[in-house]
Amino acid sequence: MKKDVTTEEKIKEAAREVFMAKGFAGCSSREISKAAGMNVALVNYYFRSKSQLFQIIFQAAMEDFVTSMMTVFSSDQSIENKMRIFIEREFEFLSKHPELPVFIITEMNREEGCSIDHSCFFEKIASSGIFNECAQAQAEGKMRKINILSLTLLIMSNCQYPIMARNLMQGIHGLSDEEYSANLILHKQNVTDMLVTYLFPTQTNNKI
Amino acid sequence: MKKDVTTEEKIKEAAREVFMAKGFAGCSSREISKAAGMNVALVNYYFRSKSQLFQIIFQAAMEDFVTSMMTVFSSDQSIENKMRIFIEREFEFLSKHPELPVFIITEMNREEGCSIDHSCFFEKIASSGIFNECAQAQAEGKMRKINILSLTLLIMSNCQYPIMARNLMQGIHGLSDEEYSANLILHKQNVTDMLVTYLFPTQTNNKI
DNA sequence: AACTATTTTAAACACTTGTTTAAAACACAT
DNA sequence: ATGTGTTTTAAACAAGTGTTTAAAATAGTT
Numbered sequence: 106m107k108k109d110v111t112t113e114e115k116i117k118e119a120a121r122e123v124f125m126a127k128g129f130a131g132c133s134s135r136e137i138s139k140a141a142g143m144n145v146a147l148v149n150y151y152f153r154s155k156s157q158l159f160q161i162i163f164q165a166a167m168e169d170f171v172t173s174m175m176t177v178f179s180s181d182q183s184i185e186n187k188m189r190i191f192i193e194r195e196f197e198f199l200s201k202h203p204e205l206p207v208f209i210i211t212e213m214n215r216e217e218g219c220s221i222d223h224s225c226f227f228e229k230i231a232s233s234g235i236f237n238e239c240a241q242a243q244a245e246g247k248m249r250k251i252n253i254l255s256l257t258l259l260i261m262s263n264c265q266y267p268i269m270a271r272n273l274m275q276g277i278h279g280l281s282d283e284e285y286s287a288n289l290i291l292h293k294q295n296v297t298d299m300l301v302t303y304l305f306p307t308q309t310n311n312k313i
Numbered sequence: 314m315k316k317d318v319t320t321e322e323k324i325k326e327a328a329r330e331v332f333m334a335k336g337f338a339g340c341s342s343r344e345i346s347k348a349a350g351m352n353v354a355l356v357n358y359y360f361r362s363k364s365q366l367f368q369i370i371f372q373a374a375m376e377d378f379v380t381s382m383m384t385v386f387s388s389d390q391s392i393e394n395k396m397r398i399f400i401e402r403e404f405e406f407l408s409k410h411p412e413l414p415v416f417i418i419t420e421m422n423r424e425e426g427c428s429i430d431h432s433c434f435f436e437k438i439a440s441s442g443i444f445n446e447c448a449q450a451q452a453e454g455k456m457r458k459i460n461i462l463s464l465t466l467l468i469m470s471n472c473q474y475p476i477m478a479r480n481l482m483q484g485i486h487g488l489s490d491e492e493y494s495a496n497l498i499l500h501k502q503n504v505t506d507m508l509v510t511y512l513f514p515t516q517t518n519n520k521i
Numbered sequence: 522a523a524c525t526a527t528t529t530t531a532a533a534c535a536c537t538t539g540t541t542t543a544a545a546a547c548a549c550a551t
Numbered sequence: 552a553t554g555t556g557t558t559t560t561a562a563a564c565a566a567g568t569g570t571t572t573a574a575a576a577t578a579g580t581t
Contacts, residue, residue, distance in 0.1 A: 112558080130339035131423070134539060144560050149540060156539095204422075211419055213480040214412075215339075223484035254486050254493075255500045258475050259507070265478075266470035272421040276431035278462050285462075292463045299467070299511040320528080342569060352530050357570060364569095522581100529576065537568060546559065551552100 113151050115141045120148075121162050125204040128211055129159050163212055164221060166205060171226050173198045178233035184242050185305045187235070188260075189297055195264040196293045200286075206265040249304050256304075263296040321359050323349045328356075329370050333412040336419055337367050371420055372429060374413060379434050381406045386441035392450050393513045395443070396468075397505055403472040404501045408494075414473040457512050464512075471504040 119141035123132045134155050138145045152158035177191045199205065230236075239256065242248035251259075267274075267289060275285050327349035331340045342363050346353045360366035385399045407414065438444075447464065450456035459467075475482075475497060483493050 127423075128336070128338065128419070130336065133537075135537085145539085146541080146561085147559065150558080154539075207415075207418060207422065210415060210478055210481055211336075213484065214415065215335075223481075224487050227485045227487065251503055252496070252499070254482065254488070254496050255503050257486070258478075258482065258500055259471070259503070261478065262470045262474035263467070266474045267466050270418055270466075270469065270473075273418055273431075274462065274466065276421065277435045278465070279432050279435065280462070288460070288462050291460070292466055295459055295463050295467070299507065303507040303510065341567075343567085353569085354531085354571080355529065358528080362569075525578100525580080527576105527578075530574085532572085532574100534571070535569095538566080539564100540566105541564070542562085544560085544562095546557105548555100548557075550555080 112143070112147065115143070116148055116151055116158070117162065117165075120158050121165070124159060124162050125166070125202075125208050128208065129155075129215065160221070163209075166209060167223070167226060169202070170205060170209065171229055174230060175233055178230065178235040184238055184248065185301060188301060188304065191260070192264060192293065192297050192300065195260075196268075196289070199265060199268040200289075203268050203271065206269045210269075247305065247307075249306060251304075259300060259304075263300065267292055267296075320351070320355065323351070324356055324359055324366070325370065325373075328366050329373070332367060332370050333374070333416050336416065337363075337423065367420075368429070371417075374417060375431070375434060377410070378413060378417065379437055382438060383441055386438065386443040392446055392456065393509060396509060396512065399468070400472060400501065400505050400508065403468075404476075404497070407473060407476040408497075411476050411479065414477050418477075455513065455515075457514060459512075467508060467512075471508065475500055475504075 116137070120137050123137050123140050126132075127136075134148055135145050137155075137158075138148050141148075148155070148158065152161065173194065174191070177187055177194055180187065180190070182190065236253055239248060239253070243250045271285060274280070275282070280288070324345070328345050331345050331348055334340075335344075342356055343353050345363075345366075346356050349356075356363070356366065360369065381402065382399070385395055385402055388395065388398070390398065444461055447456060447461070451458045479493060482488070483490070488496070
């Protein structure tokens with residue numbers, strides 16, 4: 106047979122789109138199969154059930170998520186520069202995949218949802234050596250002493266929330282898509298300034 | 314008839330719990346009616362449909378959300394103190410209603426979802442005079458000059474995300490409920506320090 | 522007690538859900 | 552062309568969905 110895009114991948118692609126947009130509970134098997142342009146039964150022929158298909162999609166989404174971090178952490182830069190580049194990349198990445206954070210958070214909260222071990226993601230990030238690098242910088246007084254969770258939260262909060270809450274913010278502030286996108290660029294700069302100033306309090310950074 | 318808790322309220326209470334925990338798509342009418350301890354038909358007898366019931370619950374949730382802000386903004390405090398108190402209160406409020414932010418954001422993203430006018434919430438907040446107060450403080454050089462959206466985002470991001478992403482963060486960092494709660498208190502302090510230092514850059518605040 | 526209006530229920534409606542079955546279409550070797 | 556294994560489909564399955572209907576239970580009035 107041989108095709109440029111195999112059926113299995115067509116399903117995965119469609120499932121990813123539909124799951125991300127509507128969540129596990131918000132869509133049906135038929136909706137996915139229709140998006141993939143085929144019969145319902147095929148979805149269960151390749152993946153045993155809707156749940157199993159979902160697990161695969163979710164796992165891949167988490168993978169993407171972490172991978173996007175790794176490229177920066179593993180780079181040959183000062184820790185402050187890594188921070189700047191990471192924020193830059195995170196805004197760029199999330200602008201391309203805006204549903205990803207809400208998707209992951211929502212499905213993590215689902216009771217029957219993904220029962221995979223998530224600590225592997227932590228280990229993957231840890232293997233980049235970024236945490237050791239932080240500890241060293243903190244010991245040398247180059248970096249503010251906060252624990253890893255707080256550090257993670259500070260970065261994730263300020264990068265992800267502005268993307269996640271887009272519709273809410275546009276609704277509240279009455280902004281068009283273009284206006285919000287423009288403001289997002291300004292906000293990214295504010296976030297970078299704030300985080301770098303807070304985390305790396307040097308004489309230069311403390312200037313107003 | 315007269316009862317201590319009217320049927321209508323029993324439904325609303327049950328609906329709020331179930332909707333918040335599972336979302337609109339994630340639950341059924343029967344599930345709500347069962348949680349309220351009554352027949353399915355009663356839900357549609359008091360509220361015409363599942364959608365209409367949802368709209369009411371969602372509207373009330375947004376109301377709660379905004380009201381929790383107003384009490385602080387309207388208080389008689391310096392703007393820097395308002396900020397500190399607001400963060401304190403927001404962490405406290407969200408710890409009691411952890412599903413609220415994800416619920417609002419998720420349902421704002423739903424296509425068929427709540428088509429209400431959200432600008433009224435902005436006006437409600439604006440009526441507290443907080444925005445004018447900010448503008449004045451900025452004009453006097455007491456506060457960093459950033460636009461309202463960016464200000465909103467900075468605060469909301471750092472207050473809401475740590476609650477929203479609780480399960481994700483616990484999973485990644487391998488933390489128990491108690492551990493995370495404890496860390497949340499530390500993080501709240503970090504967030505307060507960071508935001509106040511960034512937004513009100515005075516000589517005292519700039520100290521490490 | 523008998524009538525009326527409201528509140529609650531069981532049952533049914535038509536439709537969608539996830540999943541399975543059995544037959545059809547297809548590819549490919551001989 | 553025939554046979555074989557894989558891929559795809561239409562059809563059906565039982566269970567669950569939102570909603571409606573008509574009857575039962577209840578409350579309130581006379």
